[in-house]
Amino acid sequence: MNIGGSRKRITIHDVAAAAGVSISTASKALNNNGRMGDDTRERVKRVASEIGFRPNALARGLLSKRSFTIGLLTNDTYGRFTLPVMAGVAEALVDHGVSVFLCAIEDDPALGQIHVEAMLDKQVDGIIATGKRIDRSLPVDLSNLPVPVVYAFTEGRPDSVSFRSDDAQGAELAVEWLSRMGRRRIVHLTGPQDFFSVRERADAYSKATGGMEPVLYGVWSESWGHEAVARIWSAPGEKPDGLFCGNDQIARGAVDALRERGIKVPQDVSVIGFDNWEIVAAQTRPPLTTVDMELKELGRQAGLTVLALAEGRPVERGVRKLPCRLVVRQSCGGKPSEE
Amino acid sequence: MNIGGSRKRITIHDVAAAAGVSISTASKALNNNGRMGDDTRERVKRVASEIGFRPNALARGLLSKRSFTIGLLTNDTYGRFTLPVMAGVAEALVDHGVSVFLCAIEDDPALGQIHVEAMLDKQVDGIIATGKRIDRSLPVDLSNLPVPVVYAFTEGRPDSVSFRSDDAQGAELAVEWLSRMGRRRIVHLTGPQDFFSVRERADAYSKATGGMEPVLYGVWSESWGHEAVARIWSAPGEKPDGLFCGNDQIARGAVDALRERGIKVPQDVSVIGFDNWEIVAAQTRPPLTTVDMELKELGRQAGLTVLALAEGRPVERGVRKLPCRLVVRQSCGGKPSEE
DNA sequence: ATTTTTAGGGAAAAGGTTTTCTCTTCAAAC
DNA sequence: GTTTGAAGAGAAAACCTTTTCCCTAAAAAT
Numbered sequence: 001m002n003i004g005g006s007r008k009r010i011t012i013h014d015v016a017a018a019a020g021v022s023i024s025t026a027s028k029a030l031n032n033n034g035r036m037g038d039d040t041r042e043r044v045k046r047v048a049s050e051i052g053f054r055p056n057a058l059a060r061g062l063l064s065k066r067s068f069t070i071g072l073l074t075n076d077t078y079g080r081f082t083l084p085v086m087a088g089v090a091e092a093l094v095d096h097g098v099s100v101f102l103c104a105i106e107d108d109p110a111l112g113q114i115h116v117e118a119m120l121d122k123q124v125d126g127i128i129a130t131g132k133r134i135d136r137s138l139p140v141d142l143s144n145l146p147v148p149v150v151y152a153f154t155e156g157r158p159d160s161v162s163f164r165s166d167d168a169q170g171a172e173l174a175v176e177w178l179s180r181m182g183r184r185r186i187v188h189l190t191g192p193q194d195f196f197s198v199r200e201r202a203d204a205y206s207k208a209t210g211g212m213e214p215v216l217y218g219v220w221s222e223s224w225g226h227e228a229v230a231r232i233w234s235a236p237g238e239k240p241d242g243l244f245c246g247n248d249q250i251a252r253g254a255v256d257a258l259r260e261r262g263i264k265v266p267q268d269v270s271v272i273g274f275d276n277w278e279i280v281a282a283q284t285r286p287p288l289t290t291v292d293m294e295l296k297e298l299g300r301q302a303g304l305t306v307l308a309l310a311e312g313r314p315v316e317r318g319v320r321k322l323p324c325r326l327v328v329r330q331s332c333g334g335k336p337s338e339e
Numbered sequence: 340m341n342i343g344g345s346r347k348r349i350t351i352h353d354v355a356a357a358a359g360v361s362i363s364t365a366s367k368a369l370n371n372n373g374r375m376g377d378d379t380r381e382r383v384k385r386v387a388s389e390i391g392f393r394p395n396a397l398a399r400g401l402l403s404k405r406s407f408t409i410g411l412l413t414n415d416t417y418g419r420f421t422l423p424v425m426a427g428v429a430e431a432l433v434d435h436g437v438s439v440f441l442c443a444i445e446d447d448p449a450l451g452q453i454h455v456e457a458m459l460d461k462q463v464d465g466i467i468a469t470g471k472r473i474d475r476s477l478p479v480d481l482s483n484l485p486v487p488v489v490y491a492f493t494e495g496r497p498d499s500v501s502f503r504s505d506d507a508q509g510a511e512l513a514v515e516w517l518s519r520m521g522r523r524r525i526v527h528l529t530g531p532q533d534f535f536s537v538r539e540r541a542d543a544y545s546k547a548t549g550g551m552e553p554v555l556y557g558v559w560s561e562s563w564g565h566e567a568v569a570r571i572w573s574a575p576g577e578k579p580d581g582l583f584c585g586n587d588q589i590a591r592g593a594v595d596a597l598r599e600r601g602i603k604v605p606q607d608v609s610v611i612g613f614d615n616w617e618i619v620a621a622q623t624r625p626p627l628t629t630v631d632m633e634l635k636e637l638g639r640q641a642g643l644t645v646l647a648l649a650e651g652r653p654v655e656r657g658v659r660k661l662p663c664r665l666v667v668r669q670s671c672g673g674k675p676s677e678e
Numbered sequence: 679a680t681t682t683t684t685a686g687g688g689a690a691a692a693g694g695t696t697t698t699c700t701c702t703t704c705a706a707a708c
Numbered sequence: 709g710t711t712t713g714a715a716g717a718g719a720a721a722a723c724c725t726t727t728t729c730c731c732t733a734a735a736a737a738t
């Protein structure tokens with residue numbers, strides 16, 4: 001009977017009238033401000049909850065200059081990286097009564113501009129920019145905005161606050177674990193070299209392994225993992241006993257290729273992935289041991305940081321690298337971590 | 340130099356002062372209301388854009404009772420279904436100046452309640468509820484809200500508006516295509532029977548095939564696809580030449596299992612999936628022909644509908660089934676559709 | 679020359695809330 | 709009995725915009 005949704009909203013005037021006080025007294029009672037008798041305060045509060053009063057955030061925001069709203073800008077339509085970040089942001093902020101505007105801008109500067117302006121019009125308290133690559137920035141100008149901006153998993157302006165995962169440490173984690181599993185000939189199979197994180201991981205890998213083996217750059221697909229294994233195993237010479245892959249898709253391709261060749265994972269070769277993309281990692285046979293970038297935690301911290309900036313609290317600027325975490329499943333041997 | 344983001348916002352007062360008119364004239368000039376000389380109107384507009392005036396949406400919303408904001412409630416943390424829906428909603432609404440609040444409530448009723456209240460406080464013009472199953476409703480009470488609610492890919496209240504895909508039609512599409520490819524013994528390999536869409540697809544499949552073959556119910560995983568193929572091909576008797584799978588993961592498991600048995604896809608057996616989950620469908624070897632539920636379109640329609648309701652336009656209530664679309668890749672034969 | 683009309687523009691209220699200031703009243707102190 | 713103080717509560721301003729109503733002056737009509 002009320003599908004369209006209409007019913008007069010209850011305002012503080014109604015509360016005041018029902019409690020027999022003025023609106024100022026009602027307001028003060030509800031916000032625990034001002035001076036008044038305990039009985040009055042209690043009565044107002046009781047009446048307010050009885051008639052179901054909830055303050056109008058628009059009116060409040062107009063006055064306080066805080067909308068308790070932030071904007072999340074992303075160009076990751078696929079959501080693979082953005083989704084955990086979003087979840088973290090939202091989770092961190094809901095406790096503080098802050099809501100999140102979702103702005104998917106694809107890679108369209110005009111759309112980005114529109115969204116930024118819409119957010120500013122709506123008086124967001126801050127903006128979080130997030131993307132799918134830490135070495136690319138969003139196609140939109142976020143300088144000189146009247147609100148603070150925090151970058152998460154995307155290239156930020158110098159002199160701002162940005163969060164990213166520590167890819168070098170993640171790579172070390174991977175190599176370390178392979179070594180611990182007794183692997184000595186570890187090959188790194190990764191994505192395109194123009195990705196900053198690819199280079200960073202490759203450098204860390206080379207440093208950790210002493211730079212004995214070459215790094216194989218390719219694309220982020222299963223078929224590249226497949227092809228790389230074919231290339232390695234059909235070439236003459238000693239074969240690796242460990243594969244450190246740049247993402248879970250490559251790892252999955254590699255594992256599948258190894259299985260097809262009758263090479264046992266993890267008995268003969270250990271394979272480790274990167275990203276902990278559940279849908280790929282968990283469905284691989286055997287399930288992939290992989291490096292998790294802790295994107296949800298990254299989102300959480302970005303959320304808390306933009307909040308701090310919005311409230312004028314001091315925040316140290318710069319790039320913050322968050323540590324990765326090893327998720328042990330079965331593709332390397334070793335005891336799986338419980339989840 | 341402005342990291343925290345602070346700079347006095349420009350109000351219509353500033354415009355009025357700069358243009359040498361009153362605020363009422365300024366407002367009317369900018370909104371093409373009221374009567375005034377063309378020169379005055381132009382001057383005000385020019386000045387406004389020169390000093391970068393943008394109206395405060397909070398103040399405007401307070402007055403107009405419209406916040407140009409809607410809430411998107413979801414319990415699909417994974418984002419597999421929600422993400423395209425969200426993209427569609429946002430895309431449809433950004434043109435109308437409407438922003439979208441993202442509310443991820445997991446499956447927590449308390450969290451849902453908090454989010455709904457926060458949205459109402461922020462005076463959203465409407466709410467879209469979306470989930471991961473069309474036969475489950477969100478764990479939150481959306482009845483008797485002061486704003487319209489539209490359901491997308493989740494069970495809605497009777498007497499409301501909900502959008503879902505036409506699973507029966509999707510199944511027909513699949514069977515039809517397999518028949519067109521010359522397949523005569525088509526087996527349906529699907530998910531748990533307690534899913535409404537599973538039953539609906541299975542019924543449509545049975546009707547289309549004359550109910551010759553049994554339906555194999557299982558779980559939504561690759562390993563089930565794998566196992567089902569093993570079960571079928573190790574049993575005595577004639578083998579199927581077509582597999583209609585309940586989702587792309589099952590299809591992928593089946594394709595992998597067939598390949599391992601030396602059975603050629605699509606030469607010997609055609610396999611068709613459901614969902615068109617790119618990451619699975621496109622990376623399978625060969626890439627999966629599958630049924631797309633057009634979730635983005637679904638989101639778009641949900642967005643436009645909630646907007647219509649918010650504006651008081653009449654909307655026919657009830658469940659609307661949107662047609663699915665066949666995406667032809669290589670797992671069935673036939674010429675791939677361009678994308 | 680007087681009245682009527684119209685154009686152009688301003689004053690003020692409204693929307694819901696918070697906050698500062700003011701006012702009244704009653705108790706305590708002198 | 710007068711002054712001081714504080715407690716309790718209300719009036720009003722402020723936030724920013726839109727809209728209705730009103731006022732003035734010039735043009736048109738009589």
